[in-house]
Amino acid sequence: MSNKINILFVCLGNICRSPLADGLMVHAIEQRGLDIYFSIDSAGTYAGHAGNRADERMRRTASSHGVELHSIARQFVKADFDLFDHIVVMDDSNYSNVERLAKNDNDRNKIFKLRSYDNQQSNKDVDDPYYGGMQGFENCFSVVNESVNNFLDFLVHENQINTNK
Template identity: 70%
Template sequence: MATNYSILFVCLGNICRSPLADGLMVHEVNKRGIAAQFKIDSAGTYAGHSGERADKRMRKTAANHGVELNSIARQFIINDFDKFEHIVVMDDSNLNNVLNLARNNSDREKVVKLRTFDNQKSGKDVDDPYYGGISGFENCYNVVSESIVNFLDKLLKQD
């Protein structure tokens, strides 16, 4: 397989959901031995956490499942449309914010909600666990993990 995949995961602050999706995708492609074919990153539509690591509760939840979150928060920028073929957002707010920056239909066609790939193809939001308890982080992990595996499987089937 010579195809290279470039994927950007986007949430609000880039400290909970998108770093988790980023880390889970890295974990999954490493597990399958196909990491060299992938460029994976995450960003937020809000710049307030730029330069920070993922929320410690999200890092702990992921670590409990054997997944490391190494991303550093940054803001989504227009040039990301040029660098990534898939821009995967966590909720409707992120979707609208990213689409508002799109310059053309080509940019818009790259953007999809992560839960389009959950087992029900629900297209629902990935709930932000930031203001909730640890159970919210665990729920977020389960939803994102299921969707990441399905998304990766779909990408690989297209080739």
């Protein structure tokens, strides 16, 4: 890709959780004026939704918080290990699916769960809101937003990115 920090968010279908994480990270990066430092994408371990936009309920939830989701679903592929510095998964199942495609320890070391960056560093799953009601999408937004912002804070600090303009 580039000299940017390349981050890939991964869930099952790439229509709810990972597009939300993608959109929230892009939003936070733009709000902080850090666009030149990061490249963000999302993917799913299941190809059934490839080519689709994020679920309408997830887009509506994000939009109600001032965040637009522009991603188009695609499947995670082995080549993603060569393109991304961080592969951020939403749950244990997707962690296992991504890890199975890893070629070596370097690939495996790029994978971690998003909620390792929630306020409790809980490493819990981000619950999939797909089969629930709208409150599930709101809950998902809250959890992902907290974790994404904490992860961005970590990256800014770890990479000594100057945020003073």
